[in-house]
Amino acid sequence: MTTVKVESAMQKQTSPYKWGMVIDLDRCTGCGACVVACQAENNVPICEKHEIAEGRDMHWLRIERFWVGEYPDVRVRFLPVLCQHCHDAPCEPVCPVYASYHNPDGLNGQVYNRCVGTRYCGNNCPYAVRVFNFYRHEWPKPLDNQLSPDITVRSRGVMEKCTFCIQRIRRAKEDAKGEGRMIRDGEVQPACAQTCPTDALVFGNMADPDSRVARLARSPRRFQFLEHLGTHPSVHYLKGGGREHA
Amino acid sequence: MKRRTFLQLGAMTAATAVLDGCRPANEKLIPYLVPPDEGVTPGKANYYASACRFCPAGCGILVRVSEGRAKKIEGNPDHPVNRGKLCARGQSILQELYHPDRVPQPLKRSGPQGSGKFTPISWEEGLAILTEQLKTLQREQATDWLALVTPQLRGTLAEVAASFMRSFGSPHHVSFDLLSPDWLKLANSRSFGNQSLPWYDLAETRYLISFGADFVESHLSPVHYGHAFGQMRQGRDTVRGHFTYVGGRMSLTAASADRWLPARPGSEGALALGMARLLLADSLYDNAAFAANGLRPETLLKALERYDLPMVAQLSGLSQDVIVEVAREFATTRPAVAMAGETVAFQTNGAESVRAIQLLNLLSGSLNRPGGVYPDGGAMAGPENSFGDLLSLVEVMRRDRIRVALIHGDPVHAIPQTTGFREALARVPFIVSFSTILDDTAMQADLVLPDHACLESWGDVVPLSSGRDKAIGLMQPVVTPVFDTRQFPDVLLATAKRLGSRMAAPFPHESYLEMLKGTMAKRLGARSGFDSETTWVDLLRRGGLFETSREQGKGYRWVAAATVPAPAEPRFAGDEKEFPLHLQVYTSPAFHDGRGAPLPWLQQLPDPMSTVVWDSWVEINPKTAAGLGIKFGDLVEVTSPPGSIRLPAVIYPGIRPDMVAIPLGQGHQGGGRYAMGRGVNPLDLVAVKIDGEQPQPAWNATRVRVTRISEKGKLVTVGHPEGSFRSELIEI
Structure with a gap:
């Protein structure tokens, strides 16, 4: 009986989906809509000033800002950074309790109720996108009404991170299954991509060569964040073009 | 076992x-x-269409509601303004609804004025107090001793407010917003005899030059133009639109530009005219456009003779080569469009500078053309000088001619001190606030009659810039009210009823909702038969009335009587020796004019340029800062002729050395636990009366000096203070 269970789980290791994202830096204006969308969708706690001063900001998605050059030939570059969902993820093998794992769709999952808070994964992540609940966060009433029932509220001592809005993927899968089809391109979007005013963030199935995200990832402008580390991220960036005049 | x-x-x-x-x-x-x-077993959620009234852009929203509670706000894909997209502020109005410090029920002042001590009362009592105050005015034949101060309202709400004041018999209704585009209406009516706001076709343009128009942060319709900007950059297969930004501070919008021209503040209009002259001299203008607008290139060239290249270069502080290059690019890339924004407008020569920039659109043939600029489809008449109205009201209040002031919004925070509004308001014996939270204005009030949050309200939201099509968003309650609050227009209606039949005559409707239905029916009825209930439900389901007719409205045409734009020399408050630096106040993408400050998501959102959280800061050029001995995060004092504030310094590479900039929005005395006492309000520095000028909304025409106080600025940034130097690693 148990053997059967293992086999069915084994079969689930292959999936027709490989979720990925393309971020077009030529479109990104750095406006921050994605940051709030992510926080709203995923019950990410509100961090007070002193927490952020300690480097304990909990945003799953941040926008890195780079200054290049000096006045008046100065430029700014923005880089939205979220979990890169690496296929060779440095965070996964170091977890002593298998809280961080790779799911068949290519996502780096995080099992909150298994996490014991060693923070090894966070230390090992070159992108610094894993955030740890150093404090117990509260949502003063009635602010707690905004908490989404689809996702757990993580307690103190737990590591958390971007999930590509797995609850949305799950919902789309159920809908698709009910109709006996695959998820259509563009049907499921994480909160950040959904709200991005400039359409800089595009999400989809990399395993489908015709999906918008796969087509964009073949752009000559494509690069990956810290590509030389060999983590094979699921997130691809497209270089900002032009700007030759500084 | x-x-x-x-x-x-x-x-x-x-x-x-x-x-x-x-x-x-x-x-x-x-x-x-x-x-x-x-x-994860996702629950079943309902989506309700509504509209956002946080800023005047008026985007359409969809609210996810499960178990009777609003959970997440998304853009309405059918709404022509935002097409399913939404900004940081729009998503945060969820926290307006569930803010822990909302005013739960009507309040009566119990301590001295401004103490913030209130006693909760019932609506019956609250309305009775208000009615009594108004009845006293009526009895004493002093109905013009009533004032109503609101933001610039549109749609049915504007009608209610106007009718209420008209039938009560008071002319003192001021609708004022710090950032309202009065200046644009004024410039348009001077140049085109048509005050309708412009709609820029960014998606189709190939060359955009923005003179201080920060469309990513706040200019007209940030989400709409953000979407169009994405299209302009990468939405077309072979064309990538080019973007040049003119302005002394590299704003968030400027950060996306290909070229940044840090022109001296107040010189932008002259720069535009200098470019126009180059276009005319080199015959790079659009001939047809001149014919269509009844202008002659030779006459115009003659009129612009003064703006030769050396003079313009000297005024703007830019190199001659760059000006020539940009002018050529602008003239030879079609379609090209020029935008004028707040940074330019809020100078003493603002109106004429804006007209000078519009002239560039005429010259390049971009008026009423794809990739150019059109009058907005939802054109509505509106005030061109609400600041003047505000100053007259201040004068009336100062002469003690106002006994009751009804205030919606937070003008105490969002109006510069130097207008005298705060002091004049303190003389008003009875102040009623309709704020949802005890903000700076509500703290001064005698009676607080809390309005519903946006997500609990009915209403029509007329967007400021909806494109060439007309769109009217419909706001509906997505949850039952969290507290014992009532909608502002319903309170006005109820008060009118209590004041007697003469006062209630203009309001035959049972409630604001009935009135709203009537307005919407009228809007529809003119075109088609109206089967009220199903059509109404259908409107609600779609989120409003979106007209997709493609008929070309009347476009912009230069008025024969319009003068050639002639921006005067800019004037600044404060002596150059004593106050060596220009001050620029600007909107951060989080707070707008300050209304976003009570919401914790926005407080925690790192400012994209400085990455500062939960605070105010002043941006200083690295060289200037070094000269003053100021380091990143130091506490400094910024002093202007009318005032001084202390705040931490941010060393900012993207600002002119003779300029400092402070974001608007912080420095609330009230506003709940997340805003109260946080940061400073730069409006305290802004002078309104500048020597030799009429009082005007020249928020960027003040000079300041900066002195270092200590190293304890308590500044918190998310990013590395100096910016990352590893940009080559990410190939940008």
Whole structure:
């Protein structure tokens, strides 16, 4: 009986989906809509000033800002950074309790109720996108009404991170299954991509060569964040073009 | 358990363990402990269409509601303004609804004025107090002793407010917003005889030059133009639109530009005219456009003779080569469009500078053309000088000619001190606030009659810039009210009823909702038969009335009587020796004019340029800062002729050395736990009366000096203070 269970789980290791994202830096204006969308969708706690001063900001998605050059030939570059969902993820093998794992769709999952808070994964992540609940966060009433029932509220001592809005993927899968089809391109979007005013963030199935995200990832402008580390991220960036005049 | 069963199970487990030994640990362990996809079972949620009234852009929203509680706000894909997209502020109005410090029910002042001490009362009592105050005015034949101060309202709400004041018999209704585009209406009516706001076709343009128009942060319709900007950059296969930004500070919008021209503040209009002159001299203008607008290039060139290249270069502080290059690019790339924004407008020569920039659109043939500029489809008449109205009201209040002031919004925070509004308001014996939270204005009030939050309200939201099509968003309550609050227009209606039949005559409707239905029916009825209930439900379901007719409205045409734009020399408050630096106040993408400050998501949102959280800061050029001995995060004092504030310094590479900039929005005395006492309000520095000028909304025409106080600025940034130097690693 148990053997059967293992086999069915084994079969689930292959999936027709490989979720990925393309971020077009030529479109990104750095406006921050994605940051709030992510926080709203995923019950990410509100961090007070002193927490952020300690480097304990909990945003799953941040926008890195780079200054290049000096006045008046100065430029700014923005880089939205979220979990890169690496296929060779440095965070996964170091977890002593298998809280961080790779799911068949290519996502780096995080099992909150298994996490014991060693923070090894966070230390090992070159992108610094894993955030740890150093404090117990509260949502003063009635602010707690905004908490989404689809996702757990993580307690103190737990590591958390971007999930590509797995609850949305799950919902789309159920809908698709009910109709006996695959998820259509563009049907499921994480909160950040959904709200991005400039359409800089595009999400989809990399395993489908015709999906918008796969087509964009073949752009000559494509690069990956810290590509030389060999983590094979699921997130691809497209270089900002032009700007030759500084 | 029987012994036999136990042994059977034991054997099975052992066998499994042996079998599993050959497999990687990952596959062995995880299936047991992790149900597929973390056992997430998404609940069934309802989506309600509504509209956002946080800023005047008026985007359409969809609110996800489960178990009767609003959970998440998304853009309405059918709404022509935002097309399913939404900014940081729009998503945060959820926290307006569930803010822990909302005013739960009507309040009556119990301590001295401004003490913030209130006693909760019932609506019956609250309305009775208000009615009594108004009845006293009526009895004493002093109905013009009533004032109503609101933001610039549109749609049905504007009608209610106007009718209320008209039938009560008071002319003192001021609708004022710090950032309202009065300046644009004024410039348009001077140049085109048509005050309708412009709609820029960014998506189709190939060359955009923005003179201080920060469309990513706040200019007209940030989400709409953000979307169009994405299209302009990468939405076309072979064309990538080019973007040049003119302005002394590199704003968030400027950060996306290909070229940044840090022109001296107040010189932008002259720069535009200098470019126009170059275009005319080199015959790079659009001939047809001149014919269509009844202008002659030779006459115009003659009129612009003064703006020759050396003079313009000297005024703007830019190099001649760059000006020539940009002018040529602008003229030879079609379609090209020029935008004028707040940074330019809020100078003493603002109106004429804006007209000068519009002239560039005429010259390049971009008026009423794809990729150019059109009058907005939802054109509405509106005030061109609400600041003047505000100053007259201040004068009336100062002469003690106002006994009751009804205030919606937070003008005490969002109006510069130097207008005298705060002091004049303190003389008003009875102040009523309709704020949802005890903001700076509500703290001064005698009576607080809390309005519904946006997500609990009915209403029509007329967007400021909806494109060439007309769109009217419809706001509906998506949850039952959290507290015992009432909608502002309903309170006005109820008060009118209590004041007697003469006062109630303009309001035959039972409630604001009925009135709204009437307005919408009228808007529809003119075109088609109206089957009220189903049509109404259909409107609500779609989120409003979106007209997609493609008929070309009347476009912009230069008025024969319009003068050639002639921006005067800019004037600044404060002597250059004593106050060597220009001050620029600007909107951060989080707070707008300050209304976003009470919401914690926005407080925690790192400012994109400085990455500062939960605070105010002043941006200083690295060289200037070094000269003053100021380091990143130091506490400094910024002093202007009318005032001084202390705040931490941010060393900012993207600002002119003779300029400092402070974001608007912080420095609330009230506003709930997240805003109160946080940061400073730069409007305290802004002078309104500048020597030799009429009082005008020239928020960027003040000079300041900066002195270092200590190293304890308590500044918190998310990013590295100096910016990252690893940009080559990410190939940008």
